[in-house]
Amino acid sequence: MRYLESLNLALDQIMSDNQNAVIIGEDIKDPYGGAFKVTKGLSSKYGHRVISSPISESSIVGLGIGLSLNGFKPIVEIMFGDFITLCADQIINGASKFPWMYGSNFDLPMIIRTPMGGRRGYGPTHSQTLESLFFNIPNIKIISPSIFHDPGQILKDTFYKMKELNLFIENKISYPNEIILKEQVDDYNISIINNNTEFVTLSLVFDRQTRPDIVLLTYGGMSNICFEVARDLFIEEEIIIEIIIPSLVKPVPFSDFHESIISCGKLVIVEEGISICGWGSMITSNLNDELFDSLKAKPVIVGSKEFPIASSRKLEDKILPQKSDIKKAILKIL
Amino acid sequence: MKLLDTLYYKILLIRKFEELLFSLFEKGKLSGTTHTYIGQEATGVSLIENLGPNDIVISNHRCHGHYLSKTGDVVGLLSEILGKKNGVCKGRGGSQHLYSKGFYSNGVQGNMFPVSAGIALAEKWKNSSNLTVIFIGDGTLGEGIIYETLNMISLYKIPILIVVENNQYAQSTPIKDNFAGKIIDRLAGFSIRVEENETTDAEFLYHRYKKLIKSIKLLNEPRIDIIHNERLGPHSKGDDERSSEILNKIKEKDPITVLKKKIDLITQEKIEKEISILLSKALDKVNKMENSFNLY
Numbered sequence: 114m115r116y117l118e119s120l121n122l123a124l125d126q127i128m129s130d131n132q133n134a135v136i137i138g139e140d141i142k143d144p145y146g147g148a149f150k151v152t153k154g155l156s157s158k159y160g161h162r163v164i165s166s167p168i169s170e171s172s173i174v175g176l177g178i179g180l181s182l183n184g185f186k187p188i189v190e191i192m193f194g195d196f197i198t199l200c201a202d203q204i205i206n207g208a209s210k211f212p213w214m215y216g217s218n219f220d221l222p223m224i225i226r227t228p229m230g231g232r233r234g235y236g237p238t239h240s241q242t243l244e245s246l247f248f249n250i251p252n253i254k255i256i257s258p259s260i261f262h263d264p265g266q267i268l269k270d271t272f273y274k275m276k277e278l279n280l281f282i283e284n285k286i287s288y289p290n291e292i293i294l295k296e297q298v299d300d301y302n303i304s305i306i307n308n309n310t311e312f313v314t315l316s317l318v319f320d321r322q323t324r325p326d327i328v329l330l331t332y333g334g335m336s337n338i339c340f341e342v343a344r345d346l347f348i349e350e351e352i353i354i355e356i357i358i359p360s361l362v363k364p365v366p367f368s369d370f371h372e373s374i375i376s377c378g379k380l381v382i383v384e385e386g387i388s389i390c391g392w393g394s395m396i397t398s399n400l401n402d403e404l405f406d407s408l409k410a411k412p413v414i415v416g417s418k419e420f421p422i423a424s425s426r427k428l429e430d431k432i433l434p435q436k437s438d439i440k441k442a443i444l445k446i447l
Numbered sequence: 448m449k450l451l452d453t454l455y456y457k458i459l460l461i462r463k464f465e466e467l468l469f470s471l472f473e474k475g476k477l478s479g480t481t482h483t484y485i486g487q488e489a490t491g492v493s494l495i496e497n498l499g500p501n502d503i504v505i506s507n508h509r510c511h512g513h514y515l516s517k518t519g520d521v522v523g524l525l526s527e528i529l530g531k532k533n534g535v536c537k538g539r540g541g542s543q544h545l546y547s548k549g550f551y552s553n554g555v556q557g558n559m560f561p562v563s564a565g566i567a568l569a570e571k572w573k574n575s576s577n578l579t580v581i582f583i584g585d586g587t588l589g590e591g592i593i594y595e596t597l598n599m600i601s602l603y604k605i606p607i608l609i610v611v612e613n614n615q616y617a618q619s620t621p622i623k624d625n626f627a628g629k630i631i632d633r634l635a636g637f638s639i640r641v642e643e644n645e646t647t648d649a650e651f652l653y654h655r656y657k658k659l660i661k662s663i664k665l666l667n668e669p670r671i672d673i674i675h676n677e678r679l680g681p682h683s684k685g686d687d688e689r690s691s692e693i694l695n696k697i698k699e700k701d702p703i704t705v706l707k708k709k710i711d712l713i714t715q716e717k718i719e720k721e722i723s724i725l726l727s728k729a730l731d732k733v734n735k736m737e738n739s740f741n742l743y
Binding site for chain 1: 538539546551555558560561563565566567569592595598599603
């Protein structure tokens with residue numbers, strides 16, 4: 114099953130099982146079914162609960178907040194993740210603050226789904242990875258499944274667990290990819306390594322008995338690229354890599370990969386966003402004493418360079434993190 | 448209480464409450480900022496007097512008057528503004544960020560506008576007869592989100608009463624320096640029925656809103672109501688650059704002055720005394736509140 118289908122089926126099930134579920138987004142009605150077709154077929158089935166809105170990103174997020182405050186469970190689609198900038202006030206000065214700032218315990222269940230990421234030549238305003246803008250905003254959860262997760266299941270988990278605003282980040286190059294629902298892929302074992310955390314964190318490792326040389330921590334659309342790197346380096350250099358892929362991006366589920374870091378001591382973090390003040394920085398600056406003391410080398414963060422993302426695919430590749438960048442980082446820390 | 452007495456009581460309560468805030472500021476007992484409703488009270492009081500307990504009011508930075516009209520909760524609001532943990536929002540929201548059942552306010556211009564549309568749409572989907580009312584000011588009309596949202600309110604026939612309180616100033620800038628065209632012309636472009644009145648007469652407004660609310664509930668459609676008046680107090684505090692000549696002119700239209708002409712002196716005095724006692728008791732109670740916070 115493809116990443117896209119998995120999400121579409123999950124939305125269908127959510128809508129059919131929950132009369133208070135609402136989907137709002139631009140151009141999401143059939144026959145078009147959304148810019149990336151994630152909502153295809155839903156408006157035909159669920160009528161007024163699927164709102165195809167004007168091009169008003171800020172307002173549709175606000176509309177969702179109001180519906181949530183008044184008993185509904187909205188899922189708002191922002192067509193391109195880059196447009197999340199237009200919703201910043203509603204997210205930061207609205208949804209994320211309401212229950213706490215009003216001194217109340219009410220829930221504000223809501224999902225904003227949006228595709229982030231480049232590698233399709235969409236250029237500077239349609240290719241970014243901007244979830245890091247919300248890393249230091251309290252009371253927002255950021256969730257992003259990879260192709261190794263069951264993205265539809267993660268979306269359903271998000272819907273059923275949500276008590277506050279959730280940003281659900283879909284990497285747009287993952288949409289056509291087949292998802293990996295097996296426990297093994299190319300001799301790599303995939304296992305869930307959650308430790309009292311809510312959203313699935315996966316570990317991909319060649320052989321559970323052998324201690325890895327490196328822990329590679331990544332999420333979303335970088336996960337398959339990291340997997341290719343791990344495979345290559347095993348064949349070329351016999352380097353053993355454990356890839357850890359949380360689906361929960363923020364707050365960082367440290368306890369899930371605590372054991373792996375402690376037993377390995379070498380950490381490379383890979384993200385598609387600009388590496389300065391990004392996910393890697395958030396993780397490395399928040400390692401607890403035990404984790405910090407276990408490190409045998411300074412962790413390396415691989416991410417985008419500090420440029421807007423170019424439209425030319427060739428130039429874009431020079432800006433976004435590539436397999437070669439990840440390999441270089443791993444060889445440096447070994 | 449007779450209608451006029453009630454209106455007078457509620458308007459005077461807001462006025463005296465906000466004058467108390469100014470005096471607390473002067474004594475250094477109040478921190479942060481506050482935006483008073485002084486001179487505009489007739490609108491909120493006479494509209495909200497027509498609402499039931501399940502109707503919903505959404506306000507803005509200038510929210511004390513709307514809050515007191517909706518809840519009557521003097522101690523909750525005063526303790527909130529004075530930063531007490533027993534405040535209605537546990538000291539977290541303060542003057543601009545208030546919540547009580549059926550009441551919301553927020554400090555960013557236009558921020559609550561689409562939120563109120565969502566709240567009202569939910570009421571429509573629930574087939575409820577509860578009305579959602581949102582108050583915005585003329586200054587808020589500078590925010591683009593207003594026009595995004597008006598478009599959706601009209602498209603989806605969201606039953607909501609939008610009250611535009613034109614107090615002639617966006618912060619300290621007079622409307623002629625920051626607003627092109629006429630408010631009514633600008634708002635008339637969304638196929639939502641819009642009316643305007645220039646008044647501070649609470650009795651007139653009360654009867655007008657009675658009719659308007661009945662009509663909205665019957666037709667289940669959005670309406671815009673523009674009230675032109677003039678802010679008598681400063682934008683927040685200590686930021687009033689207007690001449691005494693201009694202020695004296697505005698004072699003639701003070702809703703309290705207007706209402707006093709319709710109520711006998713004995714009743715006026717009785718209400719004034721009642722409010723004075725109420726506020727001093729409330730302040731005593733709030734001052735005595737223990738005030739230690741736990742973050743977690």
